[in-house]
Amino acid sequence: xxxxxxxxxxxxxxxxxxxxxxxxxxxxxAPEDTRPYECDGLAAYRQLPMIVVLPDSEAQVLAxxxxxxxxxxxxVPRGAGTGxxxxxxxxxxxxxxxxxxxxxxxxxxxxxxTAVVQPGVRNLAISEAAAAHGLYYAPDPSSQIAxxxxxxxxxxxGGVHCLKYGLTxxxxxxxxxxxxxxxxxxxxxxxLDAPGLDLLSVFIGSEGMxxxxxxxxxxxxxxxxxxxxxxxxxxxxxxSCHAVAALIAAGIIPAGLEMMDxxxxxxxxxxxxxxxxxxxxxxxxxxxxxxEEEVEEDIARMTAVLNTAGAIAIAVSRSEAERLKFWSGRxxxxxAAGRISPDYYCMDGTIPRKRLGQVLAGIAAMEARYxxxxxxxxxxxxxxxHPLILFNANIPDEFHRAEAFGAEILALxxxxxxTITGEHGVGIEKIDSMCxxxxxxxxxxxxxxxxxxxxxxxxxxxxxxxxxxxxxxxGKLRVSGGALPFPHLERF
Numbered sequence: 001x002x003x004x005x006x007x008x009x010x011x012x013x014x015x016x017x018x019x020x021x022x023x024x025x026x027x028x029x030a031p032e033d034t035r036p037y038e039c040d041g042l043a044a045y046r047q048l049p050m051i052v053v054l055p056d057s058e059a060q061v062l063a064x065x066x067x068x069x070x071x072x073x074x075x076v077p078r079g080a081g082t083g084x085x086x087x088x089x090x091x092x093x094x095x096x097x098x099x100x101x102x103x104x105x106x107x108x109x110x111x112x113x114t115a116v117v118q119p120g121v122r123n124l125a126i127s128e129a130a131a132a133h134g135l136y137y138a139p140d141p142s143s144q145i146a147x148x149x150x151x152x153x154x155x156x157x158g159g160v161h162c163l164k165y166g167l168t169x170x171x172x173x174x175x176x177x178x179x180x181x182x183x184x185x186x187x188x189x190x191x192l193d194a195p196g197l198d199l200l201s202v203f204i205g206s207e208g209m210x211x212x213x214x215x216x217x218x219x220x221x222x223x224x225x226x227x228x229x230x231x232x233x234x235x236x237x238x239x240s241c242h243a244v245a246a247l248i249a250a251g252i253i254p255a256g257l258e259m260m261d262x263x264x265x266x267x268x269x270x271x272x273x274x275x276x277x278x279x280x281x282x283x284x285x286x287x288x289x290x291x292e293e294e295v296e297e298d299i300a301r302m303t304a305v306l307n308t309a310g311a312i313a314i315a316v317s318r319s320e321a322e323r324l325k326f327w328s329g330r331x332x333x334x335x336a337a338g339r340i341s342p343d344y345y346c347m348d349g350t351i352p353r354k355r356l357g358q359v360l361a362g363i364a365a366m367e368a369r370y371x372x373x374x375x376x377x378x379x380x381x382x383x384x385x386h387p388l389i390l391f392n393a394n395i396p397d398e399f400h401r402a403e404a405f406g407a408e409i410l411a412l413x414x415x416x417x418x419t420i421t422g423e424h425g426v427g428i429e430k431i432d433s434m435c436x437x438x439x440x441x442x443x444x445x446x447x448x449x450x451x452x453x454x455x456x457x458x459x460x461x462x463x464x465x466x467x468x469x470x471x472x473x474x475g476k477l478r479v480s481g482g483a484l485p486f487p488h489l490e491r492f
Contacts, residue, residue: 010093011050014073018053018095021063026101028052037096040081040088041143042429044345044399049076049090056101058214061178065212068095069180074458077208079119079151082143084346085427087154087207087463097212099150105129106215113220114173114190119150119213123157126218135220138165141423142331150213156205158423160256160330161287163381165221167423169204176215177203180454190217202449207425208460210453224289227255228299229326232306233280233313237261240282241356243309244380247286248353250305252298256287257381258330261360264377264388265329271336274329275322277313284311284380285326333377334388341373341390345402348430349410351383351418362412363387370405372398384422385413411436426464434464435471443468 015029028034029051039046055061068075074094081088090096103120110133115126123144127136140159141147147157153175158167174188188200203210234240240259247257260283265276277283288298303314317323337344351359360376367374375388387409391402410420410433420433446465
């Protein structure tokens, strides 16, 4: 929009059209009403949306999409807003479509071990509802008390138990989707396989760019009879990295295998009082679950491997309360960062396990180079890193240094054979790093998929997939020693 008057007229036009298909209370257009939607968990980037809509049925979602399609208005889907990559950041001349009011558990089938839920149902609420049947939903992001299943589908979220039980894509059987053209399509199915192309796997993790989720069928798993956690302390970070590789090499697949460095432990312990060893250079949390006999055997095997790998201390949870306390520290690492730093920037990259030591050493060198601290807490078992770069946005240029620090971490992940995201998505945060990972032909293939679902380009545009022009400009900014570090950018 060229000026305030034009934006005001456009807002009035779109709001009036939306009020024809939604109750007045479900259309928010005043700045004081739309302000809470200006960002997601990546609060460093903010944009006030033109309008926010709050449909409470599938029919209303379709009606909103029809209005936006006819008027050419971009639509940004939003769950609980806990995402960390800016995937739900609004567009100034667009509509934010919140699925918060689509929050019913439609049905639960204890025999088939499935639950059918609307996208606004909280992750943890599924397990709470399934508990009466001795079942639960396995993926457990740190934000599980607040994040919704629709957002989990959009980002392909994981959690501390993803090593054994998988990510969202491994635990969703079917999604019902409203397309921008007003169709309802079902991807996947409740059988072991579905006919045709596996579009379910394409859709999960697509960050709201292909359609709006209106219903999800998830797998439920039996709650283990017993679960216990080992906390192993190491006097060197490298030893803890070798221990991770040794556990997997021994044929042990823990229910959870997480690592925290000393900065993270010292950040979390005063906040949660989880009993962490704050003198250790790094700690590993290794969980075993199953029957009493299985857990006892796994704990013994893991203890032996950890001792051989150089653990200087080992503690095993003695009760369910203590097990939950150990995990509470890991799951509260992000909020605990606020105790020691005014701001933090949470990155998300995945690397081969054998490269953990190399990458953590690289991050330590970057800390010195950028003059910023970094707390490392992550899913060690599947190599999914979550470096927390600590900075103060009130100090000029610190945020830009934090951004550059994060981009260099992701470039290192790619260099060692990894990827730029494991479970947080690309959004706007890592869109330039996509240029590091993918060549022009690959990016064009992504756009071809996008056009197949959204030919109008109205669903969450300008997120996740960078244009070739953007990559060319990004490449120009990364000239070092007179040469581009990513030669394929020179072809643009």
